[in-house]
Amino acid sequence: MKLNYAIVPAIIGVSITLVQPQIVVALSSSEVGKVAKAITVLIETQNGSGTGVIIQQNGKTYTVLTAKHVIETQAKYEIVTPDGQRYPLDYNTVKKLPEVDLAVMQFTSNQSYTVAKIGNSDDSAEGTTAYVAGFPQVTAAISSTIYNFTDGRITANALKPLRDGYALVYNNNTLPGMSGGPVLNDRGELVGVHGRADEADIETSKINSTVAYVKSGFNLGIPINTFLRLSSQAGVDVGVSPPTAPVATAPKPDDFYIQAGDKYDRGDFKGAIANYTTAIRLNPNYLNAYNNRGLARYNLGDFQGAIDDYNRALKINPKDADLYNNRGLARSALGDKKGAVDDYTLTLKINPNFLYAYNNRGIARNSLDDSQSAIADFNQALKINPNYAQAYAGRGISYYQLGDKNKAIADFTEALRINSNLAPPYAGRGIARFDLGDKKGAITDFNQALRINPNFAPAYTGRGIARFALGDKQGAIADLRKAANLNLEQGNTDDYQQLLELIKKLQQ
Incomplete structure (x- = not known):
């Protein structure tokens, strides 16, 4: 049979003086890669791993910024620095920021480590370069924890963040374990903390049970300016004052785009389509909104609508x-x-x-x-x-x-x-x-x-x-x-x- x-x-991001103007020059991808590797640490525990970024040095004490969910539960953690040294985390040094998925912690070392240069995340507009670094977790396909550095583009920087402070969206390829890692601009400056990976790489078709492989580019990070505005509550002073918070005079396309992505991840494809459509109305050239609206239509079985997008x-x-x-x-x-x-x-x-x-x-x-x-x-x-x-x-x-x-x-x-x-x-x-x-x-x-x-x-x-x-x-x-x-x-x-x-x- x-x-x-x-x-x-x-x-x-009428007088004449002899002071030369300061010109901000973008770094090459490999130059940013060297910066990223020097400031990124692995946070390891028996139950998994995450990533952090060194943001301050005070004598022998270093402060690391990470995503709160990486160290949410009190356990035995080790911080692994770029030179391979392991430092046990004293959980008493952990300070969790309120209402956002951020936390800081400390370790002590006689070694000299590079500290991240803080940027201005408000300058990270749609289309600007973004780099993300971190340590993917061990899986059947990844036999050991290996540092990973990816490049991509900012696809949204919303004024109105999602829950837990997420407002940066970028299309880099990220993996579980990279949460807490640095998001850097093309000058090697820290503009955000990565926290959530693209959950739409793989979708199961409801029509024929086959596996479809798609990219939504919906990776989420918390802007570094959010951290700067809350850092005093965690007793951390990195010597950088946050810029004045922007005041929204009208809704931004990015605000609807990020809300759409959140709905998409929760399976509310009709709600996502409505928000993507508003983003496109406000910005008719919003390429990523067209792409992701197409994905939402695909998931609803509207394949011709997806093709049109x-x-x-x-x-x-x-x-x-x-x-x-x-x-x-x-x-x-x-x-x-x-x-x-x-x-x-x-x-x-x-x-x-x-x-x-x-x-x-x-x-x-x-x-x-x-x-x-x-x-x-x-x-x-x-x-x-x-x-x-x-x-x-x-x-x-x-x-x-x-x-x-x-x-x-x-x-x-x-x-x-x-x-x-x-x-x-x-x-x-x-x-x-x-x-x-x-x-x-x-x-x-x-x-x-x-x-x-x-x-x-x-x-x-x-x-x-x-x-x-x-x-x-x-x-x-x-x-x-x-x-x-x-x-x-x-x-x-x-x-x-x-x-x-x-x-x-x-x-x-």
Whole structure:
């Protein structure tokens, strides 16, 4: 019995004097990188890690600024300085700032460490350069804590902050563990403290259960001016007076943009669209608002509306790789796999190291039965990140479609070794095991997929077929009926009809 028809697509800043004027010169990325590395510290505990930035020296005592949630719970912390020295944190030195996600702490050392230069975060307008440094936490894909430095752009600097003081938004690639790290401008000045990562890199499609890879650029930081205005309450004087707080005379586009992003992260896509639309009305060239409104529309199943937003954004910047990638996803969701491949290819012409675009193109090529080209794409993704579980899963599908079930199982198993909380590789491995005659092993894999995602229709389909093969006709029909109902709820009417026909045959 052929079973992959319903499963494989789913896995897949008038006098003359002799004083020379002071000219502020931007530093190169590598120069800012050296500054960042010298001021950034790792904050480590048994339960994880975070990041901090050295902001003051008083004799042998150094003060570190971080995100409050990094050291929220009293525990045994160590501060690891850029020279690799470890200093135990005396939790009595921790001072948490009120109403914002910021805290300061101290360590004592005879060594000499660089102190951050404080900038003016009010000058960090949309489009200006932003750098973020920190230490990503250890995961299955990251075997050790390694310092990370990324560049990007400020996408919003709101006058009205979100809860906990977050008002800076930037599109840098950040990871868990980098919270508390410095946000620097192109002069190497500290303009913010990073606190929340982009939560929209990966979205699960509600239409076909595939995994879509998108970028919203919604990373959040607390402006350094917020800290300066509250620092006296923490007994910290870094020798810099905060500028006068700006007075809002009218709503800023950035205020609506940041509110939209917050709603997006909470799953209120309709509310996000309304706020993005207001931001665009106030600033018709707000590229990031178009992009993120497109993402919100994508999540609501309005793929054509998403494409319209990406097209408008591309008129503003036709060399934005993220936009082509995201438009490719929407085209793919509409069934235009060839158009999607074209968009991913344009993405890669702009950015040859765009991991997601290789993976997404591989998925689309799998759907076009171009498995060999798909394998080449997944191989490129794995060259960029050898621990990218989704690329192994996608390549496993390619091998399956080419008839090499053993290679498929090996790739699905490797994907699960890296990330055991992915349902599709379990289902994919279950398919391959079934085809090789291991029906009980297949059911075990389908059970694992459903434990992770109880609404994963392909796993019900696979398990139903495996159950029928083992003589459990009633269990098979129950699983197939569940799969049919889920496909109907998710709008997959073709699969729904095919499953109904299959159920009728089993009932005969």
